[in-house]
Amino acid sequence: MAKARVTITLRKTIMDAQGQTVEKALHNLGYAGVTNLRIGKYIEMAVDGADKGRVDEMCRKLLANPIIEDFQVEIEE
């Protein structure tokens, strides 16, 4: 079994209200110099074979909504 790791974030062109709120909270805690904070989802799963194309397809069909989200797939053999 291979391990697939999927990271899903809102597309760059879309305002991430949650990310902005958390970034502001970090600034309030004194962490200056924090920018472009974006919140996403992380999914991991065991898959038969290291077929990245198949996991990409899963992302397009179900795991991510391509209208608003980008995804990144990593496969570990």
Next chain:
Amino acid sequence: MAAATKMRFGVIVFPGSNCDTDTWHALHDGMGAPVDYIWHEQRELQGFDCVILPGGFSYGDYLRTGAVARFSPVMEAVTAFADNGGLVLGICNGFQILLEAGLLPGAMMRNVGQKFVCKYVNLRVESTDGPYTRAMQKGSVLSIPIAHGEGNYYCDPDTLDELRRNDQIVFRYSTPHAEITPEANPNGALDNIAGVCSPSRNVLGMMPHPERCTDPMLGSADGRMVWESLLGAR
């Protein structure tokens, strides 16, 4: 009462739907219309004229709102039904499911304020061309409640142009005086959009809940306008 109508309604019940009984009640007791429940595992929609995807939290809103319900067995039948001109109305979570299923364009994101918003809002009727709003006056304002955490409608600029060109934007959040302002927007929805229909106009998605205001006793009966339009009662 439109008891003489032949229009037959179906309310789909997904695991986690929670506005199914309100919708059934509004149609059955409020409008005297024939209405049945449709379990999400059903694969046939024969005998129905209008199928409603009710509000709620189908599949716990896991992954994304509507993302899992969109693959429920009944959804293939809903798509075929819509393709054949059948009336499909998605309310709140039902709207989210229709977006995920690609039966309507766009996507829902978290409310801009990050909060679940449950309150009456004012809606300006943008289009009366279609079965859901034909009893209404264009530009009039309806008072109908919303209750959602993910009602921040989004689509890309090309899609927005297309929606405008085809008169597919049916409801927008407004002030009581029909002005479209940022303050009247409860969730950050693009262009204050509260409801959109398909190009063929037989599929409508709306975030507000008409089934919650079908009787004046509940604070507003403006939701009746949707059912009256459908039943052709006016």
